[in-house]
Amino acid sequence: MQYIEANGARLAYDDNGPADGEVFLLSHSLFFDSAMFAPLTRILTGAGYRTIAFDHRGQGASSPAASIDELSMDALTEDGAALIRALGVGPVHAVGNSMGGFVTLRLAARHPELVRTVTTLGSSCEEEYKLAEFGPLVESLGEEGGAARAIDTLLHIMFGDASLAAGGPLIERWRTSMAALKPTIRDCAWQVINRGRLVEELAGCRVPVLAIAGEEDHAYPQPISGRNIAEAAGGRDETVRAAGHSVALEKPDEVARLLIVHAKSVA
Template sequence: MAMIDVNGTTLRYEDEGPRDAHAVVMSPSMFFDVRMFRHQAEALGDRYRVVRYDHRGQGESARDVRENLDMDTLSEDAAALMEALDLGRVTFVGNSMGGFVGLRLAARRPDLLVSAVLMGTSADVEEQADDMDALVDVLAEQGIEPVLDGVLQFMMGDTTLTDPSRADVLAEVTALLRSRTPEYADAAWHIAHRKPVLDELGGIAVPVVVVAGTEDHTYPPPKSQQIVDLTPGATLVTMERTGHVHALENPVEVTELLERHLASLDTAVPS
């Protein structure tokens, strides 16, 4: 585990693979950490420099007050991390909250990005804000257990919730969520109250792949289509039997998607 001081905080990160290779930065969903993309890091780390990190206020990164956990600040953290590690222009991979960050970076910091692959995310306001606020209140006062089932419904697709072949994934995510303390409510509050970036999408000039899960209860496929419709040159990939946590629920297909995308880039390192 490595730690780095950037943008007024301390971030935990993992930096693997050849240092002179094209860098792939992986940004997790709310509640998750660097482990979210471990399957993809293992598959790509022989040819690409893979950097995974924990958001400010989550995982092993430094805690902070609620007002410093907004999406703009998290995006500035990611940019500062990339600059501090001297990664050059990267492919940014983000899920949900990581996708919020990726959209902002693609629109605002094209100097840092070659491309972006964004899964289970939205550029719009939070349509489930009332439900999120209720969850945040309970989480802050009573911890995760009273809302655990609800969070699992947000996160997991129907297949993962019911198919015995994915019982290990469900167990892993359940255990991770049970480890999350009431302070996570501060980060979750910003999901409900984030500002939309729909009006910034038209200015994105880097290739963007938007990935939708057919069983995503949080940001269903129309949210991904909305991003694609407003982003020049963006492409949509739909994954069947996949909920909100693509990299864990459908790790093989996510890895194959990243392999294909990276191979299509001029900066990709040939195998």
């Protein structure tokens, strides 16, 4: 990991691929960190692209937040914009899974000069429609972190049925990681489920947007993670079979193919 000061935060990032390659900026999901993009990074760099996967403020190896306000989707968006500027890599192809998609959509709406394309994976441009369901879970995280009592619920939210049934190293790696989450994750999660609506702000979006939905997404199924985003941003959507909420992890080959097609569409 490398580190850089951006927007008052010390952000950790992993930079791979040719220095002169087109850049994919990879923005991770809640309960994960930039390591969720390791399989996707191998494919994209093998195709000649440069990837920069970063940890959001308050998560992974990046600096903690001084207040819960610094963890809002708006604040994380400004962190992402500052990171692009600090590294001098814009405009980038911005890709975000779930929470990361909330950030990349805001980049498209508010900083179009910094992004060539935007792709969301298992994300949404609307307010949280499962607030009543997720609210108690978030509060329990503040008491226990990702302890054993919450871990199966988190895995069900974050992965599709096919991935959970298959089990194996993928699920066990992230089971261990999520179980180790500290109670501080509560503030990150609270900001995720209390985010603002973005539909109207995306009207007239100038950045090409692709919304990728997992067929088995338990959190944001179609049309939330696909058609609704595409319609709001004037983009298009795709559905990936046998994938849940963590599309980038569950189906990296298919996601990479769609990302490359999307990137080449603006070449």
